[in-house]
Amino acid sequence: MNRRRFLKLSAATCAALASLELENKGIFRPVASDAATCKGLPGSLGAKEVTSVCEMCFWRCPIVAKIKDNKLVKIEGNPKSPTNGHRVCARGNSGIQLLYDPDRMKYPMKRVGARGEGKWARITWDEALDEIAHNMKEVKKKYGPHALAMFDHGASAEFYREIFRATGTENFSNEPAFFQCLGPVSMAYLTTYGYQVSERVDMANAKAMLFFGSHLGENVHLSHVREYMKGLLRGAKLVVVDPRFSAAAGKADMWLPIRPGTDTALILAWINYVIQHDLYDKEFVHKHCKGFEQLRKSVRDCTMDWAARICDLNVDDMTKAIKMVAEARPRVSLHPGRHAAWYGKGDVQRHRAMGILTALFGSVGVPGGLYFPTPIHLGEADCLGEDEVDDLIEDVKPPETSLKDGYAFADIFPGSPTDAIIKATKTGKPYPVKLWGVCGVNLLQTISNPYQTMDAIKKLDFIFTIEVLPTEPAIWADIILPEATYLERYDAVHKKGNLYPYVTVRQPVVDPMFESKPPYWIARNLAKRLGYNLFTCKDEREFLNEQLEEIDLSLDKLSKAGGIVTFKANPYKDLNKPLGLNTDSGKVELYAESYDDEDLDPIPRFEPVPAPPKGYARLVYGRVPMHTFSRTMNNLWLSNECPEGKLWINDEIATRIGVKDGETVIMENQAGYRSNPVTLFVTAGIRPDTVYLPHGFGSRSPLLTKTYGKGASDQFMITNYRQDPFMGASGHRSNFVCLIKDGKKLSIPELRPLPPEIPRFKMRKAS
Amino acid sequence: MSQYAMVIDLDRCVGCHACALACRAEWNIPVPYRRNWVKRLGPAKTPYGMSYTFYPGLCNHCDHPVCVEVCPADPVKREFTDSKTGKKITMEIAATYKDPFTGAVLIDKERCLGCGSCVEACPYGARYLNENLDNPKADKCTFCMERVEHGEVPACVKTCITDARIFGDLSDKSSDVYKLVHEKGAKRLTSSEVNIGPNVYYMGSKKDLHLLAEKCTPHEKTWENVKAPTRRDVLMAAIKMVTEKA
Amino acid sequence: MHSKISYFLSRIFSYPEQDPVRAGLTQALAGLAADMDLDAAPSTDITWDLARVEYTRLFVNAVGGVPAPPYASVYRSGARILMQQGLDEAIGYYRQAGVEPDSGPEPADHISVELAFVARLLETGNRKLLKDFLRDHLLKWYPVFFERLLAAQPHPYYETAARLTRLFLQNLCQEDSYEQTTVS
Numbered sequence A: 001m002n003r004r005r006f007l008k009l010s011a012a013t014c015a016a017l018a019s020l021e022l023e024n025k026g027i028f029r030p031v032a033s034d035a036a037t038c039k040g041l042p043g044s045l046g047a048k049e050v051t052s053v054c055e056m057c058f059w060r061c062p063i064v065a066k067i068k069d070n071k072l073v074k075i076e077g078n079p080k081s082p083t084n085g086h087r088v089c090a091r092g093n094s095g096i097q098l099l100y101d102p103d104r105m106k107y108p109m110k111r112v113g114a115r116g117e118g119k120w121a122r123i124t125w126d127e128a129l130d131e132i133a134h135n136m137k138e139v140k141k142k143y144g145p146h147a148l149a150m151f152d153h154g155a156s157a158e159f160y161r162e163i164f165r166a167t168g169t170e171n172f173s174n175e176p177a178f179f180q181c182l183g184p185v186s187m188a189y190l191t192t193y194g195y196q197v198s199e200r201v202d203m204a205n206a207k208a209m210l211f212f213g214s215h216l217g218e219n220v221h222l223s224h225v226r227e228y229m230k231g232l233l234r235g236a237k238l239v240v241v242d243p244r245f246s247a248a249a250g251k252a253d254m255w256l257p258i259r260p261g262t263d264t265a266l267i268l269a270w271i272n273y274v275i276q277h278d279l280y281d282k283e284f285v286h287k288h289c290k291g292f293e294q295l296r297k298s299v300r301d302c303t304m305d306w307a308a309r310i311c312d313l314n315v316d317d318m319t320k321a322i323k324m325v326a327e328a329r330p331r332v333s334l335h336p337g338r339h340a341a342w343y344g345k346g347d348v349q350r351h352r353a354m355g356i357l358t359a360l361f362g363s364v365g366v367p368g369g370l371y372f373p374t375p376i377h378l379g380e381a382d383c384l385g386e387d388e389v390d391d392l393i394e395d396v397k398p399p400e401t402s403l404k405d406g407y408a409f410a411d412i413f414p415g416s417p418t419d420a421i422i423k424a425t426k427t428g429k430p431y432p433v434k435l436w437g438v439c440g441v442n443l444l445q446t447i448s449n450p451y452q453t454m455d456a457i458k459k460l461d462f463i464f465t466i467e468v469l470p471t472e473p474a475i476w477a478d479i480i481l482p483e484a485t486y487l488e489r490y491d492a493v494h495k496k497g498n499l500y501p502y503v504t505v506r507q508p509v510v511d512p513m514f515e516s517k518p519p520y521w522i523a524r525n526l527a528k529r530l531g532y533n534l535f536t537c538k539d540e541r542e543f544l545n546e547q548l549e550e551i552d553l554s555l556d557k558l559s560k561a562g563g564i565v566t567f568k569a570n571p572y573k574d575l576n577k578p579l580g581l582n583t584d585s586g587k588v589e590l591y592a593e594s595y596d597d598e599d600l601d602p603i604p605r606f607e608p609v610p611a612p613p614k615g616y617a618r619l620v621y622g623r624v625p626m627h628t629f630s631r632t633m634n635n636l637w638l639s640n641e642c643p644e645g646k647l648w649i650n651d652e653i654a655t656r657i658g659v660k661d662g663e664t665v666i667m668e669n670q671a672g673y674r675s676n677p678v679t680l681f682v683t684a685g686i687r688p689d690t691v692y693l694p695h696g697f698g699s700r701s702p703l704l705t706k707t708y709g710k711g712a713s714d715q716f717m718i719t720n721y722r723q724d725p726f727m728g729a730s731g732h733r734s735n736f737v738c739l740i741k742d743g744k745k746l747s748i749p750e751l752r753p754l755p756p757e758i759p760r761f762k763m764r765k766a767s
Numbered sequence B: 001m002s003q004y005a006m007v008i009d010l011d012r013c014v015g016c017h018a019c020a021l022a023c024r025a026e027w028n029i030p031v032p033y034r035r036n037w038v039k040r041l042g043p044a045k046t047p048y049g050m051s052y053t054f055y056p057g058l059c060n061h062c063d064h065p066v067c068v069e070v071c072p073a074d075p076v077k078r079e080f081t082d083s084k085t086g087k088k089i090t091m092e093i094a095a096t097y098k099d100p101f102t103g104a105v106l107i108d109k110e111r112c113l114g115c116g117s118c119v120e121a122c123p124y125g126a127r128y129l130n131e132n133l134d135n136p137k138a139d140k141c142t143f144c145m146e147r148v149e150h151g152e153v154p155a156c157v158k159t160c161i162t163d164a165r166i167f168g169d170l171s172d173k174s175s176d177v178y179k180l181v182h183e184k185g186a187k188r189l190t191s192s193e194v195n196i197g198p199n200v201y202y203m204g205s206k207k208d209l210h211l212l213a214e215k216c217t218p219h220e221k222t223w224e225n226v227k228a229p230t231r232r233d234v235l236m237a238a239i240k241m242v243t244e245k246a
Numbered sequence C: 001m002h003s004k005i006s007y008f009l010s011r012i013f014s015y016p017e018q019d020p021v022r023a024g025l026t027q028a029l030a031g032l033a034a035d036m037d038l039d040a041a042p043s044t045d046i047t048w049d050l051a052r053v054e055y056t057r058l059f060v061n062a063v064g065g066v067p068a069p070p071y072a073s074v075y076r077s078g079a080r081i082l083m084q085q086g087l088d089e090a091i092g093y094y095r096q097a098g099v100e101p102d103s104g105p106e107p108a109d110h111i112s113v114e115l116a117f118v119a120r121l122l123e124t125g126n127r128k129l130l131k132d133f134l135r136d137h138l139l140k141w142y143p144v145f146f147e148r149l150l151a152a153q154p155h156p157y158y159e160t161a162a163r164l165t166r167l168f169l170q171n172l173c174q175e176d177s178y179e180q181t182t183v184s
């Protein structure tokens, strides 16, 4: 084209353009006079600071956001925080990359192609919320309230949960985080100690620490890692029991590479040993525990020799380790653990055994042991409408067969076992589940047997997700709502009642980008459409102030105090007085009568879990410190730091089967499912019968440009699982893999022979 | 004269990578480049037992910075002032230079030709050339001198979740780094071939230091392989810079 | 008239709030393409629904990642994320022209905002600034964006718009007498 032509427009075109009313329609405005910038100082120096709370993981460290020119430039820890101070971890530092990720959900979307195809059109919030409300009403009308189910995780879920509760469904909060992770340990410590011990273990003041399969340091919960490090620097001994040489094992005095699935045998033998050798705290047991005699009798036959054979350990090491720990009593931090859904069946009992050993050391309510929470009583924000919900569901009948049936203690926890919901959705039994709301949880990378989950989704009438990033479930959703990131919103008041109790709030550090909305707004507008009079506070500030009022605080006061207010901790107990625990007996329950009533063992017994079939190794999984679950893999910075997990394999096995470090292989599990290609890491730091893969990689969401298809997913290898009989958590570690290299199957030789007590997993024909 | 230095305590380090990311955030370093890194080492057997440790690394602000020697930019006179004493020194410097008062090895971005010689020269791989810029420039850790001047500590030190990074003035006998280096025996990552006086020191258990030394000590005299850019290349680069500024 | 063209292109690159055929956008697009000798496939078959789906796929969220995120920031210095150097540059130019973006929910380095800015500079006759803006900013990233957009095989409606925009911007940049538009 030449210049003359460029300049020449036909009259018709001019007319067409003229008719379009094209002008500067509010795209620009004159520069405001205060457009001054803080450009002068380098890096994050001189930036405006806004305090808030991190949510890159759920430890929720207090942070300050540094803002320049209305842009977030850096995140640091809140120096006023008694736990992390000015520090944040790798993920905390990378929050900017979530906020500014071009892949994030920007507008409400409606599916236009087939479910799973991933074709959408942007729609308005009105259209999106109308559609969700319409479908919720329809499904409820057609199938009854229990046909609705919500899967949730994270701070924002609280508001949505209220809505689902108001529908009357028994499936209103089904946290995979509970049913795939914490459930068994919560149950065990509730029974034994009457409170959710969680991670309330005073490692900073310990003289010895004992970990079972913990990945502290690889799983970074910042202040928790600091307490652990403080303990180590003060000279605490550390014993790590783990089939893998973990980061913690690297700092340990002793590493016991136990055969997976046999921890309970080791603990019972140790319990027996400390009783036999008078290495326990008699006074504590006498005053504060119930059922010692039964315990003593029950573990009588659990000898060190027996355990050594079961656990594939050496008696001298086991003895040395338990002596080292026992000598430090009562300052023993036996970590209760976090992810406890290992095998399904024996999980609660394993953690019960850990709790019992802790009690024998008298490590309860004393420095270095388990400690007690310091409650902070916030006001009830009426505006949430909890009373209203109670009225709404007054007349709702429970289902004839509940999804909790068959689990003796499922009733004490909200929601239903995820496994039961998925199966009900897939089969229509015991009753149909037809609508899912999914909020902040990646169902396919979290719940055992994702293939089954996908089948279930296909049976739904309607599924919507509320997301920051388009993770796997989004591909399946009919409507996706874009939620504001943790940096763009308020959430409920954040209180922590641990060793350094404090209250702080999350608040927006920048305005929500695009049309993403904060959870309170979304919940409020959805509730309105459903005809529920919930969330009467006009906004989050009003609601937060209502909560804070009770402790004589307000958002303004909090902000003047640097975003955080601390309280005195009350973690230890006077052991001369009764502990007054919230258990049946008020004491530490070594013997759990409530279990007996349900035909469950009142004192833990060792029940073997099947060993790998010939030619296979057990797949275990864990964490890398730069990632949280499967949530952060699309973060440009974190993905650059760790794009994929490597499969750890024992060096001797590698030599035998002819694979090398850095080579790429494929895993095939016992049911014939194959993984994405995965890179091998050959090391002496893992048992020969076990392989290990960091969790959360191998994304199957092609919407996540930075992580799609990178590495292999452990979850897609986890197809065999079992429920625990207490509350229905699904154990994940009953899966076995062999390797495939260049199309050839490599079977894993058995270097450590099995004792007769341990059965072998029976292979069914591959599907 | 000061020499800033850093000591990294591997007993404390849990390999969380916070340091690497705080640096990236503070200076907005684009992926895949980096000024600061953490390498995961092991688990592997050592003569002292199994080790699983980490190599948190950055520019060493060496006593004899070979990166400075190879910089072909025409030297200019520059006056340096000691922020403590007010003392002044005038020195001829190329585009990259070692500050006589802080010991920090820095880059004058305005005058960097983007030839990449220094990147090749550094035996620690501490430098990079950002090819994505309209005018590529060499870049690396500055010991956060811009922050230190404002009374702040380096970004990696500030965020380190276990306080494993200790920063200070090695010429100051009361400083923590002085004590750790001279009394606690913190060690440099050097070999008989590459011994250019790095000012990042490491301490920790025998097994961890053994693995670190085995995996991460440089042995190649990388600077000897740097092909000096021809006179013509330098001239062309300089001309390009001048015209682009205009 | 040039500012009109630029406003027009800005409109096409924003989310289709109207039916492109009924609103006369396809007609104007075809006219412009013909006037500028651009060999363009007809795009009058685009329905409003189709435009919304296609815009979503190309620029909002899509399987495989959005092929062509329409933000300067993603391309400048290879940053690959929002709100970086690309945005700083854009805002710097806006301020030089005495304005600030008021672009609603979209970041101000969205292609549609930048084209509206070009239109504004054409309107106000700020030739020097326009030249700098094009040479040192918009044309530094538009070509990469353009390549990525075309690789995604967009509907002819968006393809023509993209080609037209490239031609238009290149010519603006070369042209020193563009303000003397002639109408035949």
Ligand code: SF4
Residues within 6 Å of the ligand: A054, A055, A056, A057, A058, A059, A060, A061, A087, A088, A089, A090, A091, A092, A093, A220, A221, A222, A223
């Ligand atoms: S541990 Fe890290 S990711 Fe988790 S809340 Fe703290 S800073 Fe954030």
Ligand code: SF4
Residues within 6 Å of the ligand: B058, B059, B060, B061, B062, B065, B066, B067, B068, B105, B121, B122, B123, B124, B125, B126, B127, B140
């Ligand atoms: S580490 Fe490399 S870049 Fe840093 S001063 Fe030494 S030689 Fe130069």
Ligand code: SF4
Residues within 6 Å of the ligand: B008, B012, B013, B014, B015, B016, B017, B018, B019, B020, B038, B054, B056, B159, B160, B161, B162, B163, B164, B165
């Ligand atoms: S921040 Fe500290 S603990 Fe974490 S990797 Fe860096 S040096 Fe190690």
